[in-house]
Amino acid sequence: MGFITGLQCRECGRKYNIEPIYVCEFCFGPLEVVYDYQEIKKAVSRETIEGRAENLWRYKELMPIEGEPQVGLNSGFT
Numbered sequence: 001m002g003f004i005t006g007l008q009c010r011e012c013g014r015k016y017n018i019e020p021i022y023v024c025e026f027c028f029g030p031l032e033v034v035y036d037y038q039e040i041k042k043a044v045s046r047e048t049i050e051g052r053a054e055n056l057w058r059y060k061e062l063m064p065i066e067g068e069p070q071v072g073l074n075s076g077f078t
């Protein structure tokens with residue numbers, strides 16, 4: 001998952017590795033995905049995204065999935 005560095009609790013800031021967990025073990029706060037914005041900037045420009053089809057997958061680098069999309073090729077763009 002190239003651009004995701006880990007998970008972080010929105011309440012206490014505790015950091016976690018990427019795991020299928022959604023709440024903080026210590027304060028039960030919600031966990032958020034932490035992106036590596038420097039790396040994203042190097043790899044994806046606004047022009048790249050604007051040049052793609054108008055669907056959800058134009059943002060594929062920013063989604064917490066690996067590999068190519070398997071479902072709903074034209075989902076999204078609301």
Ligand SMILES: [Zn+2]
Nearest residue numbers: 009012024027
């Ligand atoms: Zn927490």
